[in-house]
Amino acid sequence: MVDRLDEGAIGADIGPLDYKGLYKAVEKALFRAHVEGQLKNEIMSKPELFVEPDPELPLALLDQKEAGKRLFITNSDYHYTDKMMQHSFNRFLPNDINWRDLFDMVIVSARKPEFFQMSHPMYEVVTGEGLMRPCFKARPGFNLRLPGGVG
Structure with a gap:
């Protein structure tokens, strides 16, 4: 420009x-x-035009999980994160493992860097479509969304 x-x-x-x-x-x-949402909708409609998956990355993360690593955080919303991770990871993972299986906890709509400085209520993602319910204590296996996250 x-x-x-x-x-x-x-x-x-x-x-x-x-x-x-x-x-x-x-x-x-x-x-x-x-x-x-224009930008993310365009990317989600044809992720292959915007993302070149690395087949080694999901396997490296699987190794990290097996070594005890436990967190994934993104500013992006659940639907975008899910779509992009499915496109980038799922086809390279063995034995019906999907991207969410790589993490004990997934945090979306985090509003970084504010996430690290303030306390916000959390919501658990309870369906594949992103339906949420209030979460009062984070624990392994949760997929969380923080309210008000841009994304």
Whole structure:
């Protein structure tokens, strides 16, 4: 975008822009696409266009689980995380193991870095479709969503 700005190739309909204005315009567009779900919906509709799976990664995580590692955290919402992890991991895992089996606990919509600094209520994901119920104590086997997470 900076190169295009320097070349004068950014449309006049946006108005005159300097680097700070370009940053703000891109930030606003990305925020809207993210909050409105356009970006993630596009990616979920054809994940093969956006993600090149690494067949070794799910197996490395399986090794980590067997070594006692226990947590997965993401800012993304449950539906997006599930779709992308299915696409990236499930076909490479042995014996009907799916991506959720790799983790004792899955945390989605975490709102990092706030997740590490504040306390928020948690919800357990209880169905494959993402139905949730309040969770008052995290324990292994849970798939959690923190409320208000962007994603």
